[in-house]
Amino acid sequence: MTPTRPTPPPKTPLPKVAGAPISWGVCEVPGWGHVLDPGTVLAEMAALGLTATELGPPDYLPSDPERLRAVLSGYGLGLVGGFLPVVLHDAAPRDETLAEADRVAGVLAAGGAEVLVLAASTGLDGYDERPALTDEQWRTLVSTAAAVRDVAARHGLTTALHPHVGTHVETGEETERFLADSDLPICLDTGHLLIGGGDPVAIARRWAGRIGHVHLKDVRASVAARVRAGELTYTEAVGQGIYTPLGDGDVDVASIVASLTEAGYRGWYVLEQDTALSGDGAEEAAQPRRDTARSLARLHELLGVRGIREGR
Template sequence: MKLAGAPISWGVCEVPGWGFQLEPERVLSEMRELGLTATELGPQGFLTRELIESYGLSLAGAFVPVVLHDPGHDPLRDLPEEGTLVLAAATGTDGYDARPALDAAGWATLLANLDRIAAALGSRASLHPHVGTMIETRDEVERVLADSSIPLCLDTGHLLIGGTDPAALVTSVPSRIAHVHLKDVDARIAGQVSGGGLSYTQAVRAGVYRPLGQGDVDVAGIVAGLDGGGYEGWFVMEQDVILSGPEDRPMEDVRRSLAFLDGVLGTG
């Protein structure tokens, strides 16, 4: 199992005002202390390959929000030239608490751009359905699957909050899954997001993401299904958190998630 961490599990996020931001050195040293061997990059400029490798870790990929629906914008110019790219269909504004509706022209542009990216980059790029982006809901995910060739990043948390059963995708479209973000979710809080009672940021602050095995996602079943289907990509552990200060200890929740995975895999 190719297992990686992500800076967002330490509260490091590209959204302005997203809580206290830890220093890269603390994040990487705690990843190493926990036994992780790889990480995603996190926000642009937070980590470099050289810094990651200086802590004995490797690079698992980069989360890249990119505008795909604007006919006057070429998203290929925004993409890094190397590495595994996890794309989110950005709205063009900061944050994930609101998004516009796509019209027919916007959909046509987005789908055409996804096919251009898939043709140019193959499985090196995947689309990450994500709350507060242009691809969030089950209908939107299904339309991308039906009308484009882009592989998916299976983010078990964002999919569930948006109304898609991630376990069903493992069964129905295993060949379209190129990257995995493992999250567990408090379904009660997630329902408040989809029902409009909480913004995404409020939900993260309220603890919508739980250590693996402590929420309502069938993480064990999803991991088993992917393994049985021949998945060979990265499993990136992500538990989005908002920190209040340097005294917070996000690594303890990552430790709990690792212990859960050890039990699932029979290695603990």
């Protein structure tokens, strides 16, 4: 009788790890800072061993699907998704909001993306002011977010609502309220939640099943406290280095990753460290790659992935 060979254990899918142009100082906010060219940013992502990126701000990468795929494939990169900050709380521009969501979702889907990362924009430039909402405006925000989700779904994309500093879903309390009032998943941004006074560890534990996307950041809590106290604007805090490579700040990234792993999270981990560059010299220009390399090494350590590139 031929001996029966043991059935090999099922392979665990490799964690999906991506980069984002904001880690290289590329941001949609007017006057944010020096913007590196896409070739530099994508080449450095690829050199670190990353295989995918988020889209970045409008028109940074080509909006024509064929050109977009060609540019990304030239660096061996795929497209994860893209950030869409639009007004959700005001019914007046709803048609314009949904039209923009349809346009962006079409670009993302044609580029091979999976996720539309939605943010509840105030309608003001930047992230330094945040007017309060009425209950009626909140209900409009929730219903418009659902409508955006439906638009994106027609393109084959999932939508995750991103709690974000300077938007109408920023704090831990607002994040919990959105999760209670909506059926959309969220993008767990570990840095923005802490800056907004929330507890990203608690959110990851309590709402692991509702987390559809992850932006991993680490933050200096002392600088975040000054933002909450009104001593610094968010933009000023970024300039003062509120974000650090994973493991250098005060976010318990290890507990967050452990909670998500235990819950069976299979989505993307996007390394994001909001950076603003002055364009002053080669040393500053080299910092995004160095910091992202350190974050990637720490994440791979937490995920048990071997064979990383240090990006030196």
